Amino acid sequence: MNSLFNVTFSDEFIAKWRFFLKELYNYTFHEEFAVVPSLWRKKTYSYLPLLNYTDRTDQQVEDLLDKVKGQKYQIRVLNFKYRDFQQNDTVTMRIDVNKTDIEELFSAVLSKRNKRYIRQLDTEEALIRKGDSSDLIADFYDIFSDVMHRHGTPVFSRRLFFILPRTLAATYYVVYKKGVPVSAAVVIDDEKISWIPWSGTHSQYMDSRPGLIMYWETIKDAFFKEKLIYDFGRSSYGSGPYVYKSRWGAVPVKIDILQPKVSNVYRKYSDASSVWKKIPSGVARWLGPKICKYLSDL
Numbered sequence: 001m002n003s004l005f006n007v008t009f010s011d012e013f014i015a016k017w018r019f020f021l022k023e024l025y026n027y028t029f030h031e032e033f034a035v036v037p038s039l040w041r042k043k044t045y046s047y048l049p050l051l052n053y054t055d056r057t058d059q060q061v062e063d064l065l066d067k068v069k070g071q072k073y074q075i076r077v078l079n080f081k082y083r084d085f086q087q088n089d090t091v092t093m094r095i096d097v098n099k100t101d102i103e104e105l106f107s108a109v110l111s112k113r114n115k116r117y118i119r120q121l122d123t124e125e126a127l128i129r130k131g132d133s134s135d136l137i138a139d140f141y142d143i144f145s146d147v148m149h150r151h152g153t154p155v156f157s158r159r160l161f162f163i164l165p166r167t168l169a170a171t172y173y174v175v176y177k178k179g180v181p182v183s184a185a186v187v188i189d190d191e192k193i194s195w196i197p198w199s200g201t202h203s204q205y206m207d208s209r210p211g212l213i214m215y216w217e218t219i220k221d222a223f224f225k226e227k228l229i230y231d232f233g234r235s236s237y238g239s240g241p242y243v244y245k246s247r248w249g250a251v252p253v254k255i256d257i258l259q260p261k262v263s264n265v266y267r268k269y270s271d272a273s274s275v276w277k278k279i280p281s282g283v284a285r286w287l288g289p290k291i292c293k294y295l296s297d298l
Contacts (some may be wrong), residue, residue: 005080005096008054008077009051009054010192020164020167021048023166024163030045032067033047033067033073036049037294039112043072044072046296047075052076052092052195057080059078061075073255073258078253085237087237090234090236090237090254091236091255092233092255095109095230095249097194097227102220102288108249109219109249115121117212117268118213124128127175130173131171131176132165134162138160140172140174140185142181142202143183144184145284149284151273151277152272152273152276153273154298156292156298157289161186169189170186171187171189173217174184177205182202183214185205185215187200190226192228194225194230194231196232213242218230
């Protein structure tokens with residue numbers, strides 16, 4: 001694997017993320033760990049909530065483990081040496097955007113089929129807006145809520161997405177067709193990484209593939225911002241999202257989730273996810289923000 005993939009989040013990014021967590025959930029901190037309360041009164045020491053990985057690798061955790069001995073904890077780190085990927089391994093998918101020019105990037109990340117779809121969407125007058133205005137965030141949230149319910153995952157509060165750009169370099173992207181928001185994403189930038197933690201297409205517009213033009217726009221922007229890595233976010237190895245991201249040329253990097261009892265987040269919540277999908281969307285949208293603060297695995 002290219003050495004440029006051996007990049008974690010910067011110290012400055014992690015400091016800003018802690019500030020963001022304090023403002024969002026008013027978490028208390030023990031050393032470097034956020035103390036995540038539980039619905040069942042068993043707090044978790046997390047390094048760090050809502051991040052797929054941190055500023056540490058699997059070789060840089062001994063001091064952290066010493067600080068949470070005897071406690072329930074969770075530490076997410078990248079493992080760059082891991083190669084023998086297995087079904088359901090937790091990975092982050094990364095694209096090398098350190099290219100000579102935009103044409104090289106275009107050739108590297110777009111298949112012939114995706115190129116054709118993007119050209120077709122261009123002719124259909126799909127409009128992309130990006131920024132951090134209130135109306136844009138509201139349109140993003142409507143789509144994101146639908147995506148999370150479809151995947152059986154509680155949705156964060158609107159407040160999270162309004163707070164985010166105050167602390168971090170966050171940009172919202174929304175694709176509109178005939179004035180209707182159909183696909184959306186948020187990109188958060190670090191020194192060398194453009195990370196897309198939350199994105200998707202509204203269920204009513206999946207067939208027209210508006211996400212293609214949106215993802216291409218975010219990848220292009222990562223290139224123009226001179227990032228090394230476009231991080232497509234966390235997936236389960238071999239899953240549908242994993243396959244979709246790999247079609248963009250993204251490659252997996254293992255995420256080690258360290259905790260006292262080994263478990264796989266995707267297997268752990270499979271039953272709960274199935275139940276959540278059956279909850280009426282309005283109820284899920286109301287209930288999700290009330291419980292996300294207490295879910296250390298998000």
